[in-house]
Amino acid sequence: MSRLASAPERADxxxxxxxxxxxxxxxxxxxxxxxxxPGGTAAEPxxxxxxxxxxxxxxxxxxxxxxxxxEWRYTDVARMLPLDELAPPVPELSGPAISNGDGPVPExxxxxxxxxxxxxxxxxxxxGSAVSVELQESLAAQGVVLSSLSEAVRSGDPLLESLLxxxxxPASDGKFAAMNAALWTDGVFLKIPRNVQxxxxxxxxxxxxxxxxxxxxxxLIVAEDHSRVSFVDEILSPDFEAVTLVNTAVELFSHAxxxxxxxxxxxxxxxxxxxxNQRTLAKRDSTLDTLNVALGGSVxxxxxxxRLLGPGANSDMLGLYFGDxxxxxxxxxxxxxxxxxxxxDLLYKGALDDSARGVFxxxxxxxxxxxxxxAYQTNRNLLLSxxxxxxxxxxxxxxxDDVRCSHGATVGQxxxxxxxxxxxxxxxxxxxxxxVVLGFLGEVLDxxxxxxxxxxxxxxxEVKLGHVR
Amino acid sequence: xxxxxxLSVTGLRARVAEEDLDIxxxxxxxxxxxxxxxxxxxxxxxxxxxxxxxxxxxxxxxxAGAVVFQGEDLLELEPxxxxxxxxxxxxxxPIAIPGVSIANFLRTALQARLGDDEELDLFDFQELLMxxxxxxxxxxxxxxxxxxxxxxxxxxxxxxxxxxxxLKPALALMDETDSGLDIDALKVVAQGVNTLRKENPxxxxxxxxxxxxxxxYIIPDVVHVMYKGRIVESGGPxxxxxxxxxxxxxxxxxxxx
Ligand SMILES: Nc1ncnc2c1ncn2[C@@H]1O[C@H](COP(=O)(O)OP(=O)(O)O)[C@@H](O)[C@H]1O
Ligand SMILES: [Mg+2]
Numbered sequence: 050m051s052r053l054a055s056a057p058e059r060a061d062x063x064x065x066x067x068x069x070x071x072x073x074x075x076x077x078x079x080x081x082x083x084x085x086x087p088g089g090t091a092a093e094p095x096x097x098x099x100x101x102x103x104x105x106x107x108x109x110x111x112x113x114x115x116x117x118x119x120e121w122r123y124t125d126v127a128r129m130l131p132l133d134e135l136a137p138p139v140p141e142l143s144g145p146a147i148s149n150g151d152g153p154v155p156e157x158x159x160x161x162x163x164x165x166x167x168x169x170x171x172x173x174x175x176x177g178s179a180v181s182v183e184l185q186e187s188l189a190a191q192g193v194v195l196s197s198l199s200e201a202v203r204s205g206d207p208l209l210e211s212l213l214x215x216x217x218x219p220a221s222d223g224k225f226a227a228m229n230a231a232l233w234t235d236g237v238f239l240k241i242p243r244n245v246q247x248x249x250x251x252x253x254x255x256x257x258x259x260x261x262x263x264x265x266x267x268x269l270i271v272a273e274d275h276s277r278v279s280f281v282d283e284i285l286s287p288d289f290e291a292v293t294l295v296n297t298a299v300e301l302f303s304h305a306x307x308x309x310x311x312x313x314x315x316x317x318x319x320x321x322x323x324x325x326n327q328r329t330l331a332k333r334d335s336t337l338d339t340l341n342v343a344l345g346g347s348v349x350x351x352x353x354x355x356r357l358l359g360p361g362a363n364s365d366m367l368g369l370y371f372g373d374x375x376x377x378x379x380x381x382x383x384x385x386x387x388x389x390x391x392x393x394d395l396l397y398k399g400a401l402d403d404s405a406r407g408v409f410x411x412x413x414x415x416x417x418x419x420x421x422x423x424a425y426q427t428n429r430n431l432l433l434s435x436x437x438x439x440x441x442x443x444x445x446x447x448x449x450d451d452v453r454c455s456h457g458a459t460v461g462q463x464x465x466x467x468x469x470x471x472x473x474x475x476x477x478x479x480x481x482x483x484x485v486v487l488g489f490l491g492e493v494l495d496x497x498x499x500x501x502x503x504x505x506x507x508x509x510x511e512v513k514l515g516h517v518r
Numbered sequence: 519x520x521x522x523x524x525l526s527v528t529g530l531r532a533r534v535a536e537e538d539l540d541i542x543x544x545x546x547x548x549x550x551x552x553x554x555x556x557x558x559x560x561x562x563x564x565x566x567x568x569x570x571x572x573x574x575x576x577x578x579x580x581x582a583g584a585v586v587f588q589g590e591d592l593l594e595l596e597p598x599x600x601x602x603x604x605x606x607x608x609x610x611x612p613i614a615i616p617g618v619s620i621a622n623f624l625r626t627a628l629q630a631r632l633g634d635d636e637e638l639d640l641f642d643f644q645e646l647l648m649x650x651x652x653x654x655x656x657x658x659x660x661x662x663x664x665x666x667x668x669x670x671x672x673x674x675x676x677x678x679x680x681x682x683x684x685l686k687p688a689l690a691l692m693d694e695t696d697s698g699l700d701i702d703a704l705k706v707v708a709q710g711v712n713t714l715r716k717e718n719p720x721x722x723x724x725x726x727x728x729x730x731x732x733x734x735y736i737i738p739d740v741v742h743v744m745y746k747g748r749i750v751e752s753g754g755p756x757x758x759x760x761x762x763x764x765x766x767x768x769x770x771x772x773x774x775x
Binding site: 464465466467469470471472473474475476477478480481484485487488489490491492495 | 573574575576577596597598600601602606607609612613615616617618622623624626627630631664681685
């Protein structure tokens with residue numbers, strides 16, 4: 050399944066030595082690396098080859114975001130992400146045993162998968178290659194398509210050419226969007242036909258094994274009219290000594306009356322640098338809900354843009370983060386109300402321990418003519434240590450007059466009175482803290498109907514709080 | 519009843535941590551197993567402070583004296599250790615813990631008493647909880663509500679007594695549990711306390727109250743009057759009656775500085 054084998058050489062190769070790096074400090078080195086661009090095989094259709102090439106040009110001409118820009122003020126990628134030291138995930142690293150699809154699933158991933166209750170389908174992705182795709186036969190018979198992205202491209206489905214890196218996360222959406230559009234190796238394509246409603250979730254179980262690499266994955270989900278699906282994207286990795294980048298682009302399209310629920314469970318190990326660009330495009334009367342759970346990795350940066358494109362569209366946007374040690378989570382969200390009569394409701398809650406840092410920047414944009422918009426945005430942070438820090442920057446840009454919007458942000462400490470109250474009933478300090486934190490974060494999980502995710506996340510938080518039983 | 523004190527407070531002085539002025543200025547109090555004591559006194563006299571110091575609230579710092587509970591030096595123990603030793607304080611102002619259900623909280627509290635080696639039997643727990651809620655005339659759905667979150671004043675007080683009934687302390691400190699309860703709720707709460715005392719005749723109660731009313735239902739063995747951080751008078755139930763009639767004026771005169 051690995052598509053990394055034969056990247057085509059580009060004519061403008063400068064002759065610099067073959068370093069297998071993604072970006073060099075100098076343009077020569079960078080140009081040379083096009084030749085090593087892991088995306089693209091000789092078999093790829095022309096539209097994709099040129100889309101990748103254009104994206105790569107954009108990548109090279111787009112400067113790295115600096116802390117001078119408002120959107121990256123608190124996440125210094127130049128310092129945190131040594132782009133010129135990252136290696137592309139070359140196939141030798143993955144090895145044939147894993148890439149042929151029957152290879153062993155790493156134990157931690159297997160355990161995470163075993164916790165999942167029933168699923169309607171599952172894709173396993175190892176080091177940026179979808180090594181296994183399973184879908185309930187009855188669903189396939191109803192026309193549900195679940196495949197690796199590379200397979201979807203091969204299949205010639207016209208949706209790929211029209212929707213992949215075009216309307217949702219195009220290369221023009223910034224340095225890292227361009228990087229992904231140029232270099233993606235694989236991912237998931239999911240299409241739910243008209244009127245087909247899935248009762249159980251589709252899952253993507255991802256694993257990254259090699260330190261110091263960069264992986265590029267794309268998820269494209271199209272829910273046709275009045276269909277329904279929920280999708281759980283979980284990523285795990287071991288701890289890494291070297292910074293290890295995972296760059297994910299998520300493109301979600303819900304057509305009239307459809308429902309998509311997308312859940313991201315980021316549970317990478319230390320050293321993981323998780324970057325995600327997520328865009329949700331909700332048409333008339335559709336529901337496009339997201340939940341971002343950030344528990345792992347050293348750095349997590351999620352850019353989520355929800356676009357309410359049709360009247361009656363609805364987006365619930367939930368987020369939950371729990372950072373400890375020196376974890377750094379940065380969420381940059383926007384709620385774009387383009388159509389009138391749409392509703393969006395964002396709630397991001399985070400607990401931060403040790404010297405962890407949380408950043409939330411959110412904007413509600415009500416475009417001209419989007420009358421009778423209902424849009425809400427709340428970010429709450431709980432600091433568990435004096436060294437932890439949270440920054441919360443809610444914002445409103447409103448160009449319509451008949452709207453209901455609100456935003457709120459809080460950063461609070463663990464309350465001594467609450468702890469005493471619980472301890473006066475016999476709980477020790479850790480147990481008391483654990484209850485307060487779980488209670489605080491539970492407000493987010495309570496709003497999520499899907500059972501298995503709640504238990505998994507609760508468990509993962511308990512492990513982080515040091516209460517493995 | 520035996521003569522050994524369950525709680526003995528001697529010469530206790532305490533202040534808000536880091537501040538100069540003592541709030542408790544030499545409190546002496548002895549409670550024997552099975553006794554009910556009442557402490558009355560004007561607002562600000564230090565009644566809640568006394569209860570909180572006994573329960574181990576970290577905001578207060580004992581500066582002199584001793585608190586001994588069943589032979590053990592209480593002031594050395596953390597609040598959770600005091601609870602596990604058998605002390606329970608029903609808060610005057612119970613704290614809301616959003617997102618944590620009463621059931622989950624009490625299950626955790628009982629599990630904590632068992633330690634790591636023993637697993638709480640969830641069936642037994644459920645049974646105990648339901649039985650206690652019935653005793654206090656509470657709807658079973660109450661247990662699923664987050665602790666004190668959006669509760670009315672009366673619900674908060676009842677929730678305190680529910681926790682007490684589940685945890686079965688040897689000494690219950692009830693800080694103005696009667697304030698804010700209507701007469702029916704007061705009767706239910708008092709009956710609950712009396713049931714617990716019947717179950718465990720050695721259980722002792724320290725009632726902090728402004729009103730003689732609750733003492734009609736929980737008959738005290740001793741009534742104390744607290745004034746400006748000291749217990750200035752102790753006697754039988756008649757002390758409460760007199761206070762009800764005359765107020766604190768005579769103490770104000772006698773202890774004017
Ligand atoms: N945490 C605190 N910080 C500052 N002052 C306090 C604190 N707790 C109690 N006090 C003061 O101590 C005195 C006694 O308070 P308290 O014990 O609550 O009295 P009571 O319960 O008898 O009404 C009051 O003057 C009160 O203002
Ligand atoms: Mg008081």
